[in-house]
Amino acid sequence: MEEGVDYLADERNKAEFDVxxxxxxxxxxxxxxxxxxxxxxxxxxxxxxxxxxxQKAPFLGLKQKLESLKQTGQKQIHIFVMTDLPMxxxxxxxxxxxxxxxxxxxxxxxxxxxxxxxxxxxxVPPLS
Numbered sequence: 022m023e024e025g026v027d028y029l030a031d032e033r034n035k036a037e038f039d040v041x042x043x044x045x046x047x048x049x050x051x052x053x054x055x056x057x058x059x060x061x062x063x064x065x066x067x068x069x070x071x072x073x074x075x076q077k078a079p080f081l082g083l084k085q086k087l088e089s090l091k092q093t094g095q096k097q098i099h100i101f102v103m104t105d106l107p108m109x110x111x112x113x114x115x116x117x118x119x120x121x122x123x124x125x126x127x128x129x130x131x132x133x134x135x136x137x138x139x140x141x142x143x144x145v146p147p148l149s
Contacts, residue, residue, distance in 0.1 A: 056133065056142055059142075100128050
């Protein structure tokens with residue numbers, strides 16, 4: 022093969038593909054693409070800036086609310102977390118510290134493949 026010669030240039034020029042279908046392939050499935058697309062639209066249309074504020078001070082609002090609940094003397098606060106980050110990677114994070122404090126908190130991890138999530142995603146109408 023000669024250096025600098027593109028033997029596949031003609032084939033590349035003839036190739037056609039649907040950009041939206043390619044996004045689905047990259048996402049892994051139609052469902053994953055739909056979920057990601059809905060979340061992206063929610064973030065883009067976030068009127069009070071909740072998602073933007075999370076970049077500056079992650080979990081600050083949650084931390085304040087949980088501290089307030091702890092002051093009420095409640096035995097154990099139940100927290101539902103939806104993340105694709107494995108619990109093994111929570112070490113040193115705020116989620117990790119919540120998970121360690123089992124006297125005060127009970128964490129329930131919700132996964133994308135859980136029935137509750139699947140039913141909810143199916144019942145949310147598209148934004149567009």
